[in-house]
Amino acid sequence: MKFLTLLRLLTIRNIKNEKFMTSLSIVGVALGIGLFIGVKIASDRAIASFESEIKGMNPKVNYEILDISGLDFDEKIYGDVLHREEKSFPIVKVKGLLKDKKETIDINGIDIVKSLQFLHIDIKESYELERLYRDFNGVIVTKKFFDKHALHKNDILTVLVYDREYHLKVVDAMDTELLTPNTVIMDIGNFQEYFKKYGFLTKIDIATDEKKAEEIKKFLPSNLSIEKKDDLIRNQKAVVASFRYNLQFVSLIAILVGMFLLYNTIFISVVKRRTEIGILRSLGSDKKTIIMLFTIHGVLLGFVGSLLGIILGQIIAYFSVIAVQKTVSTMYSAISISEYMVTPSDAAKSLILGLLVSFVASVIPSFEASKIRPHETSREGSFEGRYRKYMKFFTRNYV
Amino acid sequence: MIKLIDVEKYYAETRVLAGITLEVRKGDFISIMGSSGSGKSTLLNLIGGMDRPDRGKIIVDGDDISAYDDDLLTLYRRKKVGFIFQFFNLLPNITVFENIQIPLLLNGTADEAKVTEYIRSVGLEGKEHTHPYQLSGGQQQRVAIARALITDPDIVLADEPTGSLDSQTGNIIMELIINLVEKTKKTVLLVTHDHAIAQFANKIFRIKDGVIFP
Numbered sequence: 001m002k003f004l005t006l007l008r009l010l011t012i013r014n015i016k017n018e019k020f021m022t023s024l025s026i027v028g029v030a031l032g033i034g035l036f037i038g039v040k041i042a043s044d045r046a047i048a049s050f051e052s053e054i055k056g057m058n059p060k061v062n063y064e065i066l067d068i069s070g071l072d073f074d075e076k077i078y079g080d081v082l083h084r085e086e087k088s089f090p091i092v093k094v095k096g097l098l099k100d101k102k103e104t105i106d107i108n109g110i111d112i113v114k115s116l117q118f119l120h121i122d123i124k125e126s127y128e129l130e131r132l133y134r135d136f137n138g139v140i141v142t143k144k145f146f147d148k149h150a151l152h153k154n155d156i157l158t159v160l161v162y163d164r165e166y167h168l169k170v171v172d173a174m175d176t177e178l179l180t181p182n183t184v185i186m187d188i189g190n191f192q193e194y195f196k197k198y199g200f201l202t203k204i205d206i207a208t209d210e211k212k213a214e215e216i217k218k219f220l221p222s223n224l225s226i227e228k229k230d231d232l233i234r235n236q237k238a239v240v241a242s243f244r245y246n247l248q249f250v251s252l253i254a255i256l257v258g259m260f261l262l263y264n265t266i267f268i269s270v271v272k273r274r275t276e277i278g279i280l281r282s283l284g285s286d287k288k289t290i291i292m293l294f295t296i297h298g299v300l301l302g303f304v305g306s307l308l309g310i311i312l313g314q315i316i317a318y319f320s321v322i323a324v325q326k327t328v329s330t331m332y333s334a335i336s337i338s339e340y341m342v343t344p345s346d347a348a349k350s351l352i353l354g355l356l357v358s359f360v361a362s363v364i365p366s367f368e369a370s371k372i373r374p375h376e377t378s379r380e381g382s383f384e385g386r387y388r389k390y391m392k393f394f395t396r397n398y399v
Numbered sequence: 400m401i402k403l404i405d406v407e408k409y410y411a412e413t414r415v416l417a418g419i420t421l422e423v424r425k426g427d428f429i430s431i432m433g434s435s436g437s438g439k440s441t442l443l444n445l446i447g448g449m450d451r452p453d454r455g456k457i458i459v460d461g462d463d464i465s466a467y468d469d470d471l472l473t474l475y476r477r478k479k480v481g482f483i484f485q486f487f488n489l490l491p492n493i494t495v496f497e498n499i500q501i502p503l504l505l506n507g508t509a510d511e512a513k514v515t516e517y518i519r520s521v522g523l524e525g526k527e528h529t530h531p532y533q534l535s536g537g538q539q540q541r542v543a544i545a546r547a548l549i550t551d552p553d554i555v556l557a558d559e560p561t562g563s564l565d566s567q568t569g570n571i572i573m574e575l576i577i578n579l580v581e582k583t584k585k586t587v588l589l590v591t592h593d594h595a596i597a598q599f600a601n602k603i604f605r606i607k608d609g610v611i612f613p
Contacts, residue, residue, distance in 0.1 A: 002504040009493050009501075017492055279488045282449055283546075284477020284505050286470060374449040374476065 006289070010280075011297045014269065022301060025258075025265040029305025029354055030312050032258030036251040037309065037342060037350045038316025042324040043244040044346075045337045049180060050236045060118065061089065061205040063213050065226050072200040073224060084216055087207040089115050092191055092200060096159035096166070096184075101149065104325075105159065105182045107139070107168070109191025118207075131171045133187055137194055138171040144181035146173035157184075161195065181339065243328065247320075255357055258305065262361040266298045270369040274376060281374035294366035295359065302358020306351050313350060314342045400424055401446060401554065401586065406455035406465075408441050408609075415441045417609035418455070425553070426584040428577070430600035431611070432591060438609045439590040440558050446588060447480045447556045448472040459554070477505055481547030481585075483576070485559035487539040489531040495542050496527040502550045517545040521575060537568035541575065548579055555580055557589045561596050573599045 015022050065081065067073045072092065081088045092109040112132065132138045141151065157168040168184065179185075192198050206216070206226070217226050270277070277290060321340040401423040408416040415438040423429055433439040444450040445457055448464055451472075457465045464475055482488075489498050500514045518527055521541040531539055540560060547555060557576065561569030573596060580587050589600055597603050604611050 002507060002509045005509055006501075006504050009497050009504075010490075013492050275488070276490055279490060280501070280505075281473070282447075282476060282482055282488070283502050284473055286473045289505075375444045 003289070003292070007293065007296060010276075011293050011300070014273070015297065015300065018265075018269065021265045021268065025262045025301045026305040026308060028258035028261030029302050029358060030258075030308035032251070032255035032357070033306050033309025033350050033354045034312030034316050035254040036248075036353065037313030037346055038320045039247040039251040040350075041313070041317040041340060041342060041346060042320035042337075043247055045321060045339055046324050046328050047237060047244070048339075049337050050233070061087070061207040062229055063206040063208055063226055064229060064232070065204040065206065065216070065220065065224055066202075067223055068225050069223070072197060072202050075199050075201045077221070077224065078201060078204060080219060081204055081206065081216060085206055085208045085212050087118065089118070089205040090188060090201050091203050091205060092188060092195075092197055093202045094161050094195060094197075096161045099158040099160055099165070103182065105145075105157075105184050106180070107159070107161070107184045107186060107191070107195075109186045109188040109195075109197075111188050112140075112185065133190070135169050135171060136190055137167060137169050138186070138190070139168045140172045140174050140185045141170055142179050142181050142183055143173045143175035145184075146170070148181065166194070243324075247324070255353070259357050259361045262298055262301060262305075262358055263365065265301065266294055266362045267365040267368070269297065270294060270365045270372075273369075274372055277369050277372045278374055278376035281372065281376075287370035290370045290372075291363075291366045294369050295362050298358050298362020298366070299355060302354050302361070303351075305358070306354025309354060310342060310347045310350055313346075317342060400458075400460060401588075402456075402458040403446070404456045404458070406442075406445060406452045406457060408438070408445065408450070409453050415609050416445075416452070419609070419611050421604070421611060423586060423588065425586055427602060428580070428587045428589070428600045430589045430591060430597035430603045431606055432594070432597050432603060433606035434592055437606045439606050442606065442611075443556050443558050443588060443590050446554070447482055448475045449482075477502070478550070479553050481550065481552035481555045483540070483543050483547045483555065483557040483560045485562040487531070487536075487543045487563075489539055489542055489546075491531055494528050494530055495523060495534070498531065498542055499545045499549055502546060506550055513549065517549050520579065521545045535568075536564050537572060540564060540568075540572050544572070544576060544579065551583070553586060555585050555587045557587065559591055560589070561591070561593065566595070569593070569596060 065077075075090065078088070078090050089111060094107050096105050096107050097103070098105060112129070132140060139157070141157075145151075151170050151173070153170060153172065155170045157170065159166045159168055168186075174185070186194070192200065206213070208216070213226055213228075220226060280290065317340045321337050325337045401421075403419050403421040406416055406419040407414065419442060431439050431442065441450070445452050445465075446459075448467070452465050455465070456463050459475070459479065464472065467475060476482075490501065493501075496514055496518065499517055500509065500511070503510055503513065515527075518524060521544055523538060523541055523545070526534065526538065531542065534542070544560075555576075560576065561572055564572060576587070577599060587600070589597070591597050602613075604613055606612075
């Protein structure tokens with residue numbers, strides 16, 4: 001069978017002729033998929049941000065010591081921890097709002113040499129370490145952040161921390177996947193001095209085993225706890241999961257609306273073209289051909305809708321990332337999300353979802369179309385026949 | 400050869416055909432006359448494999464088509480039957496050329512030369528790219544005739560082919576049908592309530608209250 005020619009004559013041409021219904025369905029699918037991808041990106045990035053926040057500067061460490069109420073704590077305890085586990089890394093950090101760019105950054109004061117040696121990064125050759133120590137407000141930013149804001153060495157970043165303005169000097173950029181793009185590194189000593197946090201730490205990262213962790217736990221004061229990073233990630237994920245389900249529920253409703261619009265379009269097309277289908281059947285078209293013509297009709301609309309949805313999703317992603325960042329930061333914990341681009345994997349998933357949804361939406365009316373009998377070109381149709389029995393009921397009630 | 404043995408058909412409780420027995424030889428041109436609701440179109444639908452009888456047998460070239468499943472009936476309609484309807488039943492969104500080509504496409508070919516040849520044979524040269532709504536009733540019926548004959552079917556079923564045409568155009572259409580089927584010795588069953596049109600056939604049957612008689 002010359003199916004492609006039939007498809008061109010009977011499906012593509014109908015799509016062109018039925019401009020209103022075609023546009024409505026495409027927009028419906030596009031909105032559904034757009035919202036889905038936008039919400040997915042926002043929640044995925046929020047979770048990723050949580051994870052990297054917990055993993056921190058050093059992804060090879062597996063424990064961390066924190067104040068149970070989230071406050072900074074006295075650094076004296078570090079000496080005792082170091083005595084029991086050499087692979088421990090003090091960190092002091094704050095969130096800063098870039099004044100001009102309306103973006104949040106994580107400013108981390110770390111023992112740079114110790115941390116990067118532990119990660120086998122040859123910092124002495126690669127980075128301007130001397131200037132980092134010499135410049136009181138010197139920072140190393142990530143390469144992504146550096147490129148994104150078209151920065152140059154010695155540029156000044158104006159940052160608001162606790163409602164006070166600080167000026168950070170960019171001394172170098174670090175090309176690493178270990179850090180989230182909005183992470184900024186300072187020498188811990190300079191950090192404590194510059195942000196007036198003398199003698200305080202935010203946390204201590206530790207690479208150790210369970211036995212030593214138990215030992216450390218025993219001498220920690222009551223305001224401090226040692227936690228396994230995996231447990232923290234799991235807990236934070238659970239917190240975000242409920243938030244994510246709420247957002248996904250909204251996007252699923254949007255997809256359902258798109259699906260319903262598409263279903264309606266194909267269903268109306270079947271009802272309107274009942275005679276045409278009868279003619280085709282009388283000319284010898286089999287049921288399979290009718291099902292395929294109408295299903296492909298729906299899938300084509302779904303395909304175009306999904307492609308538009310991916311573009312729309314990129315725009316929605318931008319705004320929902322901002323909204324999610326604000327909400328999560330207000331409700332749970334401060335996060336900064338700088339990545340909002342749709343990845344090829346997100347696009348592929350959305351396209352597959354769009355095609356699947358449009359297939360489901362169109363296959364039901366397509367089967368309905370295949371049930372139209374050839375002699376319905378001249379007699380009352382199976383559709384009217386099936387619903388005629390309800391007419392009496394409606395008419396009686398109306399009267 | 401077409402043979403109907405005691406064929407009955409009901410629509411709900413109404414008996415439309417009441418035990419029809421009929422024999423049509425290959426190459427016969429038969430008219431079936433009857434008033435509206437007499438069951439003549441139903442009879443044509445059964446012979447054309449568009450519907451199934453509730454009782455009896457319809458045997459075409461030795462095969463009982465009343466026992467066919469949906470796939471076999473579809474194949475039977477596609478390969479063996481050409482239908483000409485009263486209201487032409489052309490697909491509105493495609494051109495004359497494409498309407499005539501549809502049965503070929505369903506048969507797995509797209510023989511454009513053959514379509515052009517049939518367009519010429521029904522006198523519609525130059526109208527290939529027009530849509531059905533741009534044509535007169537007579538021209539639309541010519542398209543329907545070309546569409547019915549393009550697959551070279553053994554049986555041509557015409558359900559009131561001149562019913563929506565004026566008498567002059569009706570006669571022209573009938574002459575066209577006769578010219579085209581005579582050459583190939585096709586079996587033609589024509590349903591009409593018009594006495595003058597029925598005279599074109601070489602055998603006339605009448606149908607009344609679901610019963611057929613010569």
